[in-house]
Amino acid sequence: MDKFWPLLFGFVILFALGMFIIAPAMGWWLPPYVSSFGGEVDNLFYVILWVTAFFFVLTEGILIYNLWRAASRPHPGKAPFVHGNHKLELAWTLVPAVLLVLLAVVQINAWAAMKFQSRMPRPDGTTQQMIVSARQWEWRVRYPTPSEMEAWTKDPKLAEAFSRIADWPFEDVRQYDEVHVVNEVHCWKGNKVLVHLKTRDVLHSFFIPVVRIKQDAVPGKVIQVWFDSTEANTKKNPKTGHWEDGYDPKKGTWENQDRVWDLACAEYCGTRHSMMKGRFYVHETREDFLEWLAKAKQDQEQRKP
């Protein structure tokens, strides 16, 4: 019954493979991406997945086969001494090395497009900017006011000045009439967003799965993150008067759970790290976003009970 071990290994491996195979059908897979660079990210993901899957099956297959063969033969006595096989060793070093170098090269452009300072959208009149301050266990977001955004379209230098938050004296970082919102990141379709990411206490990570962006928030630093969205999921619900996500433009309803997009924390930050969620709202047009922003500002300036 030494066949027990190869059988066990074989079963576990097949089970793991099986989970991967049925995952998309069960909804345990990547959500569809909405950003302009999401396609590249996903392509790389699949390339690496197939390469590793191939080698996984190959190596595990060889292992199980040999386990089975050894179990089937009578005990051979003293183990034979193998002097190694230079050709084989060369092969199984060079092939993965070449593959890895290829992968490293192939991903450079995708990484650069998402992360390099030089490739980030310029903070001019058209790029949306916001300051996201992560803290245990929520996301505090500050938006410039509608009038400030208007001023940026007329004088892009103001937008650029805004983006230099890291250089501002500490007490100038907050502005009198910014719009403070918690756990909600709003933008509009087809426009680039520049987020200035900060944290008030420990490491957090700004992660929007549907956008395929992840950026650690490091204490003491202001880190730029950019993204965009090619699809909208938010519209003002006339029944409630609130802007709600989950909006499906084709059906005209707000019940599509696939269009409720999360902002999650991807760097362990304490007890409620797994519950440190926000929501990602993409408005259909800049005007709709500005309307929401004006309303949020109004709510913030409420003077009546």
Added chain:
Amino acid sequence: MMTFARKLWMLLLAVLPLLAGCGGDTYPESLRYPLRTDPIINPLDLPRDEKGGTSLSVPDPPGTFPVMSMKQVREPSYPLNIVASKALDPRDIPTGERSTLQSKLEEVFGTPANPKVAVPSGWEASEVVGRAQTELKLDAETLAKGSRLYRLHCLHCHGLAGDGRGPTSFWVNPHPRDYRMGIYKFTSTALGGIIRPQRADLMRTLKTGIEGTAMPAFNVLPDDQLEAMVSYVIHLSLRGEVELRMLSGLNPQNKTVNDIDESFQTMVRAFTTQWLNAQGKILAVPDYPYSDQQLEASVKRGEAYWKEWQCYVCHKDFGREALFNYDFWGTLARPANMTNGYYRGGRRPVDLYWRVLGGIPPAGMPANDNRLGGHPKVDGKNDQIWDVVNFLQVLPYRSMREKYGIQID
């Protein structure tokens, strides 16, 4: 050589952790609210210097919690040792009386898995409790939902019985709210007597969190879940206060309760009534009388009132050098730093108005409703409290201070 049987055992052991399952999301059925054991201290006995504060410039160290046990309070070196003789130890009460009290509390307030606010129909309190089940949403179904959500989201800080002494609480400063006194800091309720919060106040705290503390915002949760959580908090609050007053009155040092049954019923009725009566009684906020052009003058007046009303005594240097005080719960808190732009009770002007006008009684912030012998001057042209609010709103921002000539350095 490993026998087949042994292999099978190993396999079972490896698989066993999977059988642990995710468990339910409710408290275990057999879990009961434990009777309070931390000492009961009258807030008025807490140490204060002649100006009403303390000389502490640092809070208690991380990993500690003031007022956990009588043993702690009796330590000679402990800061609160000064109240040791006046503090009431619940364990001084005879066991029989304590278990009677616990079963009475369970009869009315249930257990964590099955919370309720319900009294037998013969009780005098049955009418108000019936009203509370609808008006304060304290029906069993809402409370059960709230209990599950509380266990998931709130328990680790606010504790099983809402004592603010959950495992995380030792490590955060300020410490989480202890619901068992039935009072809260950031209320919009009209002044006079014991101030209970509006349900809307508790909702506001849940939705926006408290910036500058460890209380996060829960606005990502749907409204019906938040309402259930508020209901459960009110339930814990009612239970906690009845327990507190009963333990206080049964204590040999302070024996005011002679008939447990009667006192218990009276207290349930009294506190439920107070909560009910507070709902809807909002502290009036006069209309904002200023235009944009009048803002500067208003801010300047607000600055003058800051000096005239001596806000700087507690909010030393605009709050930047404020010292810690003991609040009603025996924890340390300090007057807010008005220059950092964080407002714990909410950043809307109306929230600031409520804080300045109504004060924050349990934390020692006085109400400013009698500055002019009654009401702040409101004649459609000026409002002293709005002036102060405008000043406070401008204070954290250097560009605005320069614009209006406000010097803080």
